[in-house]
Amino acid sequence: MISPFAAPTWRDRLPQGVRPYLEPAPLAALFLGISSGFPFAMLAATLTNRLSEAGIDKKSISAFALALLIYSFKWAWAPLVDRVHIPILSARFGQRRAWLWLAGFAVMAAVVTLGFADPAADIRTVAYAAILLGFCGATFDIVIDAYRIELLKPEQLGVGSGMSQYGWRIGAAVAASLALFVALRTDWTLGYIACAPLALSAMLASLVMGEPERHREPTPKRGMAELVDAFVSPLKDFFTREGALVVLLFVLVHKIGDTMANLMIRDLLVGLGFTKDEILVGDVWVGFIALLAGIFVGGWLYARLGMKRSVMISLLLMAVSNLSFAALAAAGHSMPWLAFTIGFENFASGIGGVVVVAYLSALCNLAFTATQFALLSAAAAIVGRFLTGTTAGALIEGIGYVDFYLLTTALALPGVIIYWLMMRSGLVDRSVGSAAREG
Secondary structure, three states: OOOOOOOOOOOOOOOOOOOHOOOHHHHHHHHHHHHHHHHHHHHHHHHHHHHHHHHHHHHHHHHHHHHHHHHHHHOOOOHHHOOOOOOOHHHHOOOOHHHHHHHHHHHHHHHHHHHHHHOOOHHHHHHHHHHHHHHHHHHHHHHHHHHHHHHHOHHHHHHHHHHHHHHHHHHHHHHHHHHHHHHHHOHHHHHHHHHHHHHHHHHHHOOOOOOOOOOOOOOOOOHHHHHHHHHHHHHHHHHOOOHHHHOOOOHOOOOHHHHHHHHHHHHHHHHOOOOHHHHHHHHHHHHHHHHHHHHHHHHHHHHHHHHHHHHHOOOOOOOOHHHHHHHHHOOOOOOOOOOHHHHHHHHHHHHHHHHHHHHHHHOOOHHHHHHHHHHHHHHHHHHHHHHHHHHHHHHHHHHHHHHHHHHHHHHHOOOOOHHHHHHHHHHHHHHHHHOOOOO
16 A cells, blocks of 8 residues: 555556556566476477478487476486585575576576577487486576575465476577577577577576575485485475375376467478478567466466466466467468467467466475476476477378377377366365465
8 A cells, every 4th residue: 555655656657457467576476487488499490490491301300309208207316406505606506596506507598509409410419408408497497496486475476387388488488489580691609609698688687686586495414314305305295295296197197189289380390391481470570479378367366266266267278279280280381370270379378378387386394495396397397398309200101190189189188187176176275385475
């Protein structure tokens, strides 16, 4: 409430519904998201586009999704981000910022390395570089997610998740479009190099915001006990909660169809004869605008309907959106169908990116933020990425793209059913951790 004796600030003059998005912590989440999104884009659509142009076969292209699978195992070294102190940096600037800066510079170096690798000359070098970027990008994700959750207050989780998703998509869209634009006019190497500075966005945000006040150091232990505790305590905290296995099952299966559908979209577009400029407009920019709309609607749904019902709506929309990919595959080279397909899918993903990420954030204990969110976010994509990397190429060659995308629609339904059962039993409310309670 504005004091009658205090001069109103520029935020006080804004519409009430807009003000929460422009508070310092949610704004920082936007810049954190930009740096989080761009390494993934370099490995997903952009690398798929590059490999397809180089004449690499579909099975090999889909196998590169295994580099993204590294993101699904980031929980394995996330305890190190919670516990291991970076010499000098951690003591002076704080645990979260020290790791954020270290991981950010590593990502920049890995992006440049992948840019110099030539798939036409040596596909093995490209594979090694992709794995390196996958590891560095996943580590960057671990600390960015932990920093974001600890920076946001419980009442800001929905807004902050929305701003983080805005940032993630901005980072991914800028990286994808910039790489395509530069590659079209020069080559892919310069395209990748041009994207590397996007890692600086999160580092600059952390300089402004400082170390998060909600950060909780785990209970200190010494020797081997500390190492064991770093891995065991976060898991024990989560799995001793009521219904933990059901929650984990939901997290594992709810994005299978969506992940499989999205990781092969660029190969479909190249196969249908779309040019780089058509992909830039129809995939990158139409998708980006639709996603921004979806994120806004997701924040509105979260505020108006609450977490439970907004998550259910997003799950239904993401499942149905896969049908549009099948329609595009059947229609062939059609810009209107491309715009509709990408627009619908990104609108649904934007809503899901806000409300589902807010739910996953709420599940965390502030003493183990990095480890628990890494476990949950990795689990959300691991099955889809594994299936894409091991079977998608062969499935597409065997049954074609139309039936493949019908299959991904069916694979989205188990997650919808499990979450509906969680809502009916009250488990959604009972499953949240201290990140949703402590200010």
